[in-house]
Amino acid sequence: MKKLSINDIARQLNVAKSTVSFILNGKAREKRISEELSIKVLAFAEQMGYRPSQLAKSLSTGKTQMICLMVEKISDHFFSQIAYHLEALAYKNGYKIIYCSTENDTEKARELISVFRARQVDGYIITPPANIDAEIRGLLRDNLPVVLFDRYLPDTLTDYVGLDNYNGTREAVEHLIIAGAKRVALVTISSDQTQMLERLAGYEAALALHKLKPLVLKASFEDDMEATINLIVQFLRNNADVDAILFATNYLALSGIKAVNELELNIPADISVIAFDDHEVFNILNPPISAIAQPIAEIATQLFHMLLDRLQNKNTLNDVSKVIVKPDLVLRRSTKQ
Incomplete structure (x- = not known):
């Protein structure tokens, strides 16, 4: 018909x-x-x-009722959960979400923004890779709302929803030290992204307060899990006095736990473990893994309503909003109490 x-x-x-x-x-x-x-x-x-x-x-x-969600990797547990909550919020408010991953590739992000501009997407929620400032400014100049999250661009003024990475990390490291750890290592990625720098700064601040020396391993974002496991195994062999590790992301923690198991170290008797970003698998491992948990539903709600205010012209683009959400330290049996 x-x-x-x-x-x-x-x-x-x-x-x-x-x-x-x-x-x-x-x-x-x-x-x-x-x-x-x-x-x-x-x-x-x-x-x-x-x-x-x-x-x-x-x-x-002049409106498509479409929102672009551009993240580092949509398959990542944190980003997929953010997408899940955003999709539900968008649907209730008459919008649809288009997802895409940049793989932390600036050129890919530029191409994706160009594609979604051509499709006349109404607004953007983005975890930006480095050097994407010009494209973000271009969107804002054309009155297309942009809200950044997870990390921000220091030289570009935009709406932002982020986590208190500094204090979340500092609190976790202080817990390890108070529980008796003397040599606390940080396994992170080699990156100038703001959230990673904040986590590093929180780690260093906690150690300085207790007059302990930092020990940092920086892995490459591009490495696969096997390469990361091998890197952590060698790191622990070279630093046998490490009695606690904070992993700066959940995917680093998964590689790190495999490395610890390969070395036949017991958690937490030989080494305590905390991961930044909780993961559903952490609660079913033996022992369950302590984590600095991001309140995902709250972050998604803040993101959507901040963008919706822009789309409905409740705020002018000159009034930049910034929301910092506090993480939760979820203690399980991977740390000494």
Whole structure:
């Protein structure tokens, strides 16, 4: 059966196509179209099961009701959970989410932004790779709302929802030290991303407070799990006095736990472990792994409503909003109490 169009409605009711379009798009009063005619057109459209195409609607309103969620890796547990909550929030508010991953590749991010610009996406929620400032500024210059999360761009003023990485890390390291650890290592990635620098600074601050020396291993983001495991195994062999490790991401923690098992070290008797970013698997390992947990539902809610305020013009683009969410230290049996 042929889908009913605005042309069909106009022809059937002997009404101008533009008049039908104004009525169906809620502009009857603005265009001084009579209430009687409006009721007639709307009733006929409903009776015939008329549904406007998304393209036609976007052309008439200038809005696609689409939001781009651009993250480092959508398969990552943290980002996939953020996407899950954002999708539910968007749907309840009449929006749809398009997901994509940059793989921390700046050129790929540039290409993706260009694609979504062409598709006239209404707004963007982005975990930015390095050197993407010009593209973000370009979106803002064209009045396209952007909210950054997980990490920000120091030289670009944008809305941002982030975590208190510094104090979350500092609190976790202090717990390890108070529980008796004397040689606390940090396994992180070699990166200038703001969230990673904040976690490093929190680790160093806790050690300085207790007059302990830092010991940091920086892995490469591009390395696969096997390479990371081998790196951590060698690191622990070279530093046999390490009695506690904080892993700066959950995927580093998964590699690290395999490395600890390969060395036949017992958690927490030989070495205590805390991971930054909780993961559902941590609770079923033996022993369960302590973690600095990000309140994912809260972060997603802050992200969506910050963007929605922009989309609904409740805030001007000159008034930048910044929300910092406090993490939770979830203690399980991988640390001495």
